[in-house]
Amino acid sequence: MNNHLPPLTENLSVEINRMVKGTLVFFLLGITKMDLGTAEIVDIKKAKSSPSYPDVMPKQMIVKIEKISVENRLVDLIVKYCPPKIVIVEASVALENILDRHIFNLKQALLIQCRAFLGEYQCDPYFDEEHSVYCVSDYEGNPENIISEHKSSIAGLLKTERIPLDEEEINTTLKFNIKYTQDDITIVDWDGTFIFDPRGDFASNIELLEIAHLQLLRLRVLEHESEKRLEKAALLLQKTTARKIPWLKSREIRHSLREIIEIRTKSILESEATERNIKLIGDWYSARLFDLVAKKLHLEAWKININKTLDALEDIYSMLSENFSMSFSTTLEFIMTFSWFVLLIGYFLLFFLDIFHRG
Structure with a gap:
């Protein structure tokens, strides 16, 4: 019977090829009653060309930076203030496989933690907005090859949907995208966004989101x-x-x-x-x-x-x-x-x- 099993190294190779390394950036916005306008202004450097018009983007100011542990993972957390009265809690965690099914549980845990931080700044618990950004840079060539191979998982994460989606729903979801170079792509949905960029230029897209x-x-x-x-x-x-x-x-x-x-x-x-x-x-x-x-x-x-x-x-x-x-x-x-x-x-x-x- 053992003669019919593939070699162990082959199994490992297949498993490794199925993994997509990346970073999950989860952000939550709330409305505060406090005045937090005394913090350091965030300076986001953009790799993509754009005109240098002043004051086009709303200013974001850093209120707090710290590291926390969520689901036994190290999370970089930033609290930002965007006048008037908007607090943004942004949590980033590096993942060995950003398509892992465990991501759903991790996102829920991040939501609880981020809401706790919003509570510290007297934010209205009835009004907040969350979004998940899946950032992938560890690849070569056309990212559409990765998307084609893992389109069901990607569409499920974009919609925060655990059950398998219909093929037509998957294709419709993935069509909502934009490209800038030959080797990058951003796919947008209500609950989440996938950003593939081998240069790691994620900050400017996250700012727009x-x-x-x-x-x-x-x-x-x-x-x-x-x-x-x-x-x-x-x-x-x-x-x-x-x-x-x-x-x-x-x-x-x-x-x-x-x-x-x-x-x-x-x-x-x-x-x-x-x-x-x-x-x-x-x-x-x-x-x-x-x-x-x-x-x-x-x-x-x-x-x-x-x-x-x-x-x-x-x-x-x-x-x-x-x-x-x-x-x-x-x-x-x-x-x-x-x-x-x-x-x-x-x-x-x-x-x-x-x-x-x-x-």
Whole structure:
């Protein structure tokens, strides 16, 4: 029976060929209530050509650097601050085989650790954004050969899906990619990104991924705030229709209208400005990669939904304002009529008193 077994060295060779060495970079973004704007600014050196426009990328500042142990692995952890109010926890761990099934458990453990760090900076536990970046540089030639050999595992990691995916789903997932040179490729999905680059130029891509998820986080918070205001406005409108609300609430309506204007302004300043600056780069790799990630995260759809909510809010508060104006006018007319009525009664009393005294 042993004669039919392949040599041990052959088995080892096959096993080694199946391993893909790389680094997992897991980042988590949160919104803090603290002011952390006194840290060292991150200077990311880019290997790819790009114009030297100032202030195109949002500034990231280093808050903390330390090493921790997760799942018996050494993890390099960096806490960064991106004004206004965004904290990024970035964990990096070198892996002998980045396609190992154990990665799912490792990612979950990293998520727990990163959330604990966000908690230290008073971040809102209900709003965070996570993403996994699989960085591979230990290869030669065309990375598509590696992708073709391990496409099922790569697609599963990109989608954080343990069960085997359908062939069509795998191919659709892997098509969402961008290349810069003949021997690199970046594949983007909602939960993860694979970056193959033999020169190890990962930092600039990771920075763009973090900015895109920063935009998504801000849009999620903005939508939540808008939905809360919409519910409040609908309740106010219902009470107004039922005449259960005093006219003094008009101050609240004016305040709410100002808040809507502030929300739109905030959206333009924080989100639109960042994307506009990046798109100023035009056809350069950074702009094209950001556009690819933005499409995958459906950032434009988020903006459209938020604008629809804000439009609905403006309509409701406009109706409320009109109702209160009419109600206030009616109240004034009633007061004037009542005052004239009281005045007439007073005149009649004086008239009868005068007749009584004369008699």
